[in-house]
Amino acid sequence: MQREEKQLEASVESLISRVAYVKNALHSFIYKLENEYDRLTWPSVLDNFALLSGQLNTINKLLKNEKTPSYRSQVxxxxxxxxxxxxxxxxxxxxxxxxxxxxxxxxxxxxxxxxxxxxxxxxxxxxxxxxGPEVAQKQIQTLNKLCSGLLEKLNNPRDEREAESSALRQNKPSFNPADTNALVGAVAFGKGLSKCRPPGPVAPGLPGQGPLMSGGPTLQQVTIGGGSGQQPSMGGPVSQQQGQPGKMPSSIKTNIKSASGSMHPYNR
Amino acid sequence: MEAPPVTVMPVTGGTINMMEYLLQGSVLDQALDSLLHRLRGLCDNMEPETFTDHELVYLLKGQQGNPFILRARRSLSHPTAPWHLRYLGQPEVGDKSRHALVRNCVDVATSHSLPEFLNEMGFRMDHEFVANGHIFRKGAMKVVVTKLSRILVPGNTENIERLSLSYLVELSVLAPAGQDTVSEDMRSFAEQLKPLVHLEKIDPSKQRH
Structure with a gap:
């Protein structure tokens, strides 16, 4: 009887001291969180957690120790x-x-x-x-399914990641520099875009216009005499297009010359 | 309607002396979804915006020098919205310390009679195209992902044919002249889009021929 009492006392003593360690560790951690949160680094937070978990583990071990009398039976x-x-x-x-x-x-x-x-x-x-028990069973099954799926994913992250990156590597490049240049040329100069014709009846069809125009006439194509006041009456627009006989609308009043000719239809 | 600037000189003074900082690139159609996904993550949280525009490029050719160019744009998806008239200056690409192409830029909203007005002024349309795509914003930066289509029958924006199998990607910022720090921001943003898209400072004059 005497011996058991002594044992109990000793184990309570050591338990108190262990709990005091945990309390101190918690105390200093809380203090840090409240006062030094601005310069607290993640590794040091992890250190604090590790310390706490270690101390809790010791307490658990102490309680499970054979020499520790069962506190449960004490009243x-x-x-x-x-x-x-x-x-x-x-x-x-x-x-x-x-x-x-x-x-x-x-x-x-x-x-x-x-x-x-x-x-x-x-x-x-x-x-x-x-x-009902049926619904509960269903929920349990769903949860189990989710958990096992998640576990599987967590267990094989490397395989999936590698598969993903290799898929990326196998992919063709996501852009084409030639396309970039073509598009930039198109917005800047209308390269490859349909050129505007003078208003009026439009030549029908115009097959293969795109390729024909690309690299062909650019901004220099249109020449007008407006703004100078030299043509007070009917001057109007004069579109000058590259000589493409047969494709030119003929019924409209424009002065059509070949691009190699003079750029300015009205002599100055 | 306000008269557009008719000199070839860059517009200076006042609040309109804005520069456009520009980086360009392209993305293949099949990679478009990945790019949009990434842009949604990187850019300001907003509803995804799409647009369909018709752009007409007008020229005024003097007797010497380069023609004067104005760009008129209208929205096909919002026909009642004002037209948009834009002047773009000569791009400055030589400066190696700058990471973006810089050019003078004047934007004006106009009424729907813009084409007639420009015609009366002596401007003539040089070419037109349809641009549709997506627009994103991040702070002052604007990211536009555009599919360009040529117009097969002049004036008919229904009958179009896409220009290439890629989307044009443009990252731009409007800023007062001399604010070169924005080009730093643009470069770091462009870094985040690699390797999906390489946004670069592209000298358009090299694409001319």
């Missing part, structure tokens, strides 16, 4: 409740529990979950009771 009975402030208790609990009264004791000495947790649990079990 704590509140012997004296008092509504008055107890300074010693406040000091022991770092001002967290100043009074050992009938109001708080049931909460602090309870062996069941916290009231809020209990409430949540009640809601959950109500929810579980509400849906």
């Amino acid at each position: 704590i009975i509140p012997l004296l409740l008092s509504p008055d402030r107890d300074d010693d208790l406040a000091k022991l609990t770092e001002q967290r529990v100043p009074v050992f009264s009938h109001e708080i004791v049931p909460d602090y000495l309870r062996t069941k979950p916290d009231p809020e947790v209990e409430e949540q649990e009640k809601q959950l079990s109500a929810e579980a009771a509400r849906i």
Whole structure:
């Protein structure tokens, strides 16, 4: 009997000291998060987590140790409740529990979950009771399916990534420099675009116009005498196109010359 | 309607002295979806916008020098929207320290009588095309992914034929002259689109012939 009591005492002592370590680690981590968040680096956050998890592991090991008596079989009975402030208790609990009264004791000495947790649990079990067993089974299956799919993906990330990148590599280039040049030429100078003809009846058909025009007449093609005031009456537009006999609309009043001729139909 | 600038000199002074910083590239049709996906992720969170425009390029040729060019654009998807008249200056590409092509740029919204007005002014249409595609924004940057189509029958924007198997990709910023830092931002943005699209400073005069 004596020996068991001593053992219990020793194990409680060591448990208290372990818990104190965890508490200190938590304390300093929270302090860092609150006061040094601007210069806190991710690796140091990870270090703190690792420290906490290590300490929690030690506590777990300690509790599972054969030499540790089972705390579950120990009973704590509140012997004296008092509504008055107890300074010693406040000091022991770092001002967290100043009074050992009938109001708080049931909460602090309870062996069941916290009231809020209990409430949540009640809601959950109500929810579980509400849906039928078939629906529940279905949900379980869906969740299992999702989980196994996710696990599979997490387990074979490399294969997929490699497949993806090799697919990318196999892909043809996503652009063609020759196309770029053609398009830039088109917006800048109308290269490869249909040239405008003088208003009026349009020559029918005009097959193969694109290739014919590309690289052919460019901006210099249209020559007009407007703006100079030299043709007060009927001057109007004079379009000059490259000599393509047979394709030129003939019924309109324009002065058609070959491109090799004079650029300006009206002598100045 | 306001008269468009008729000198070949760059427009200076006032609030209209804006420069356009431009990077260009292209993407093949089959890679378009990946590009749009990436742009949706990179750009400002907004509803995806598409457009279909008809652009007419007008020339005013003096007796000497380069012709004066104005670009008139109208939306085919929003026929009631104002026309858009644009003047683009000569591109400056020589400066190696700049990562983008820089050119003078004047934008004006106009009424629907713009083509008649330009004709009266002595401008003549040189060529036209249909541009449709997607537009994205990131801050001041604008990313336009465009399919260009030639118009088979003049004036008929229904009867069109696509120009190539690629989409033109343009990254542009409008900024007051001298704000060369924007070209840095553009370059870092362009880096993020690699290797899908290589946005470059392309001298258009080299594509001329």
